[in-house]
Amino acid sequence: MTAAPLSDRIVRQFDSLTPQLREAARFVLDHPQDVALLSMRELARRAGVPPVTMLRLARQLDFPDYAAFRQVHAAAWRKPSGSDFASRAEGLQKRGERLPERMEQALASQVSHLTARNADAFTTAAETIERARRVYVLGFRSCFGVAFQFAYVYGLLRDNGLLLDGAGGTGTDALRQAGPQDALLAISLEPYTRAAVEQTAFAVQRGTAMVAITDSELSPLARQAKVSLIVPTESPSFFHALTPAFATAEMLLGLLAARGGAKVADAIRNAEGQLASFDTYWTDRPKSKTQVKSQPKPGKSRS
Amino acid sequence: MTAAPLSDRIVRQFDSLTPQLREAARFVLDHPQDVALLSMRELARRAGVPPVTMLRLARQLDFPDYAAFRQVHAAAWRKPSGSDFASRAEGLQKRGERLPERMEQALASQVSHLTARNADAFTTAAETIERARRVYVLGFRSCFGVAFQFAYVYGLLRDNGLLLDGAGGTGTDALRQAGPQDALLAISLEPYTRAAVEQTAFAVQRGTAMVAITDSELSPLARQAKVSLIVPTESPSFFHALTPAFATAEMLLGLLAARGGAKVADAIRNAEGQLASFDTYWTDRPKSKTQVKSQPKPGKSRS
DNA sequence: TCGTCTTTGCAACAAATGATTCAAATATGC
DNA sequence: GCATATTTGAATCATTTGTTGCAAAGACGA
Numbered sequence: 001m002t003a004a005p006l007s008d009r010i011v012r013q014f015d016s017l018t019p020q021l022r023e024a025a026r027f028v029l030d031h032p033q034d035v036a037l038l039s040m041r042e043l044a045r046r047a048g049v050p051p052v053t054m055l056r057l058a059r060q061l062d063f064p065d066y067a068a069f070r071q072v073h074a075a076a077w078r079k080p081s082g083s084d085f086a087s088r089a090e091g092l093q094k095r096g097e098r099l100p101e102r103m104e105q106a107l108a109s110q111v112s113h114l115t116a117r118n119a120d121a122f123t124t125a126a127e128t129i130e131r132a133r134r135v136y137v138l139g140f141r142s143c144f145g146v147a148f149q150f151a152y153v154y155g156l157l158r159d160n161g162l163l164l165d166g167a168g169g170t171g172t173d174a175l176r177q178a179g180p181q182d183a184l185l186a187i188s189l190e191p192y193t194r195a196a197v198e199q200t201a202f203a204v205q206r207g208t209a210m211v212a213i214t215d216s217e218l219s220p221l222a223r224q225a226k227v228s229l230i231v232p233t234e235s236p237s238f239f240h241a242l243t244p245a246f247a248t249a250e251m252l253l254g255l256l257a258a259r260g261g262a263k264v265a266d267a268i269r270n271a272e273g274q275l276a277s278f279d280t281y282w283t284d285r286p287k288s289k290t291q292v293k294s295q296p297k298p299g300k301s302r303s
Numbered sequence: 304m305t306a307a308p309l310s311d312r313i314v315r316q317f318d319s320l321t322p323q324l325r326e327a328a329r330f331v332l333d334h335p336q337d338v339a340l341l342s343m344r345e346l347a348r349r350a351g352v353p354p355v356t357m358l359r360l361a362r363q364l365d366f367p368d369y370a371a372f373r374q375v376h377a378a379a380w381r382k383p384s385g386s387d388f389a390s391r392a393e394g395l396q397k398r399g400e401r402l403p404e405r406m407e408q409a410l411a412s413q414v415s416h417l418t419a420r421n422a423d424a425f426t427t428a429a430e431t432i433e434r435a436r437r438v439y440v441l442g443f444r445s446c447f448g449v450a451f452q453f454a455y456v457y458g459l460l461r462d463n464g465l466l467l468d469g470a471g472g473t474g475t476d477a478l479r480q481a482g483p484q485d486a487l488l489a490i491s492l493e494p495y496t497r498a499a500v501e502q503t504a505f506a507v508q509r510g511t512a513m514v515a516i517t518d519s520e521l522s523p524l525a526r527q528a529k530v531s532l533i534v535p536t537e538s539p540s541f542f543h544a545l546t547p548a549f550a551t552a553e554m555l556l557g558l559l560a561a562r563g564g565a566k567v568a569d570a571i572r573n574a575e576g577q578l579a580s581f582d583t584y585w586t587d588r589p590k591s592k593t594q595v596k597s598q599p600k601p602g603k604s605r606s
Numbered sequence: 607t608c609g610t611c612t613t614t615g616c617a618a619c620a621a622a623t624g625a626t627t628c629a630a631a632t633a634t635g636c
Numbered sequence: 637g638c639a640t641a642t643t644t645g646a647a648t649c650a651t652t653t654g655t656t657g658c659a660a661a662g663a664c665g666a
């Protein structure tokens with residue numbers, strides 16, 4: 001209905017394309033809006049191919065013009081914003097009909113208000129974590145995914161992070177060593193797991209600075225935390241929304257990385273190199289070719 | 304930052320505009336997408352004013368260029384990859400100044416376009432999962448958090464989910480039993496971990512229906528998947544954004560729950576009851592009192 | 607190894623774009 | 637009613653756009 005039929009066409013023809021055209025096709029698939037919004041030359045520049053290639057791609061896909069090619073992409077984006085107001089109202093009742101749309105709407109709105117609600121908390125949280133000797137990360141049950149994510153990415157930045165997961169039931173034992181020089185990032189939403197409340201309380205009592213991601217200033221975590229990042233959890237669905245909490249963690253990580261400057265950049269490059277040498281990642285192209293060119297975005301790292 | 308402040312600006316200045324400029328402004332307000340997608344001349348033609356008027360309108364609103372005017376309109380409903388190129392360069396210097404705001408902006412915009420990009424894919428994905436005898440969930444490294452989240456919440460709905468985590472290195476062995484009646488939800492973003500690619504390929508070869516959450520139609524997962532949910536990963540920060548993938552998982556879960564109807568509601572109540580009887584959750588009130596009352600919102604469940 | 611065929615990108619082209627200029631049309635103040 | 641200011645649009649200019657032609661580079665089969 002939207003862009004699907006076109007991208008299908010591209011995917012189906014993809015294998016029969018020449019290498020250079022694939023490069024272009026890949027970029028077009030990944031950035032469909034850019035086709036509509038940018039000029040052909042600018043699009044080609046960003047895709048890293050000469051302008052002619054874009055024209056050739058369009059022709060290969062049976063468009064007479066580049067203009068026709070672009071129009072299809074434009075139409076795909078025009079439709080939803082226009083017709084949605086009308087179609088959104090109807091059909092809210094029908095059991096999950098259009099529920100993804102409603103959730104999307106809600107989540108986007110929640111995410112877009114995170115900083116407003118937390119003003120300087122992000123900075124304070126970053127400072128707290130930077131100063132810490134050790135950074136413990138805690139999150140149980142529904143919050144574990146967020147905690148894991150933070151710990152994993154943080155591990156690319158610095159090596160003083162420790163995820164308190166419970167493999168073997170020993171996970172949180174490490175907290176016993178937490179002290180005043182350390183920091184604890186704790187994530188817990190209503191209903192707060194008993195373990196989260198008790199263990200953070202223990203650490204705080206020992207003088208550890210807690211950064212909390214939680215859902216209310218009045219949550220048992222927030223009241224003991226040095227800084228709290230408050231996230232909404234309302235959702236049109238059965239479940240509490242965790243996306244805002246996840247986004248908050250991701251934003252905090254971004255801030256930490258940015259503040260780290262060159263030192264962090266080095267650490268990331270280091271981690272990448274190690275992973276590459278372990279052959280962790282899958283690669284498209286035949287290994288024989290010049291591998292240098294096959295790393296398209298050098299500055300960008302893997303989270 | 305997006306379109307809102309601009310249309311505000313137009314409305315506020317509207318009264319002080321000359322008649323002809325109002326004509327133009329009115330059209331621009333009613334067709335903001337056209338500003339981004341059409342040329343100035345074409346836009347003017349449709350608005351019924353000479354081209355110069357559009358330029359004058361842009362200037363009147365303190366834009367140096369018509370290009371700047373258009374860019375603002377483009378940025379409003381475009382994912383941030385494009386417009387951020389400019390701000391990324393300068394922003395990285397200022398070591399994270401206002402980075403949370405920029406990330407928030409980007410993430411919110413990305414989340415708000417998830418369904419547009421994936422149209423019917425959510426429904427197809429839900430159907431596939433519903434039909435499956437077993438539902439395997441796979442995600443490594445940076446994607447594990449998302450996989451965990453899905454598996455955890457899915458576990459509240461039904462008991463046929465299985466997270467392929469690697470505790471003890473045995474995690475993915477379970478995939479050996481995957482067959483044509485089963486489904487596999489796989490999450491992998493660039494750079495794709497070798498293990499994810501190989502193991503999903505194995506399952507697909509055995510006839511398992513794969514639902515992929517990935518970042519391109521051309522990713523090694525998408526090409527083998529029955530349905531693909533495509534998520535953006537661009538970010539103003541060092542790292543790839545995972546929030547869109549997380550939100551997608553959450554939206555899919557919401558859809559599954561909604562489609563499940565009463566049966567699912569029962570299952571959730573069941574799970575809650577069990578957790579409560581294990582005393583998993585912390586409660587504000589003194590223990591002596593009636594414990595029943597300490598389950599605050601009966602309708603709302605824990606994700 | 608050579609010759610053929612495909613793929614690729616540079617340079618040049620015509621058309622269209624955004625922007626400028628200026629004169630006509632209209633409104634405004636005295 | 638006249639002179640001044642403002643508003644408007646046509647004609648024009650310098651760029652940029654999409655497109656074409658052609659030659660170099662590369663792949664492939666004999």
